[in-house]
Amino acid sequence: MLPQTVNENILILVVQGRLQYTMNQATLIAEKGDLVFIPKGTYRGAENYMKEPHQKFSALFHHTIPSGTVPLLDKPAFTKAKVRNFEYIKKRFEALHREHLEGKPMHRFIGSGILQELIGIASRDVETGEISPMKWQQSGKIQQYITANYRRTIHARELAEQIGRSTNYTISLFKEVTGQTPVQYQRHLRITEARSLLLNTAMTVAEISEYLGFYDSSYFYRTFKKETSLSPSAFIALCEKEKDPAGEPDPHSSAE
Template structure:
């Protein structure tokens, strides 16, 4: 268990103790039985769907959804429609005698929302999972810093005004196209045609919903795929660059370093994808 103090203007606000961090990877017949939990739970769903019963209400969470399940909740969970899912789960306790300044923590209320910067949050959860399992120096400081960041990101998301359903629909159309075609040459004009809007409107809309421009999101997807290929294939850096649509290898190096903080060569030597996107 790892604990730390949250500070604001030098004032001690509260203490969080990380109990455990889990990564559920498509577990058949996954379930957790009904109980009143004595800790808080933060869940980020990466793939598929998961079903919870929260104080008598059914909640279904899918890719991109974040759940905060507070202490003393009566909760059970299972695969949705018997289909396995992939998710990160963080169990932690909070000193209830002190205020954190984070409304959903202090009020102890259940929340469910779709986080805008899903890929970044996923990588932070991966890093936390790896650090909790390892024994590297300064592990506790790193884990606690990541946990604080995740809570802060969630609190910030909750402050945003609710987006109009049509905006969400348009942004999702563009995002789905990018997920399916990120290796291909993509121009903002062709994305704009998907939703019959101007290029400037399309860029601003996507950034409002997902916190990045469509083109930056495309590069992130490419870099994530490059990392997988660098670690899990025999392809050369040049071949990977061309496979992902970068026909100038030096440009691929610049993009990779911009989004990962290191060169492809440095990444291969390090060999740890959890260190990406700090």
């Protein structure tokens, strides 16, 4: 999904796989069991994480609830929380989705009640497990440093120096906020760039491997396949097939 400003509030439950969101210049990885609230006006982009298949439920809504009534709805920025009763929340999203699809009498009234319940539960879970603005800021500094240096080896102490904390705290903080370790985030940046180079340049696998800082081509090959489930050559072949209108549908397209 190309970045755009959302015109409605969105409440999302991820039920399978992982998604990568870019919201107001910050990167967020959401995985199974995560509730994500995106307030109206957020500049948002989203995609499957490394082309993994995913499934999620999304509820889009406007509201006239007075400020101070539901803490979640007062938040000016996007928020993520791990749900405490995943199966129950999933069933309530399924019920909301079913009411919307079937359109039976009173479906709007019933759907509104289900949505209010979900917003209330999400607000309670966020309040008990909220990530502070300071942590978002610190994570952003680490992300910027990794992005600027992702082609070389980055030591944990370098990241810790960016926020003036211990290495253990820094790694734990980054994982809490983004859903990835710094190593995973750097690897994601490298493989994302590798995908672009494979499709848009004449560079060989060996040249791309060296350019991106991998110590040998075989390690690059293994990492690429681990991250994308495809070898570099298979990835190129799949992308070429997807350009063909007569090809099969993209197997990684998301399902709401």
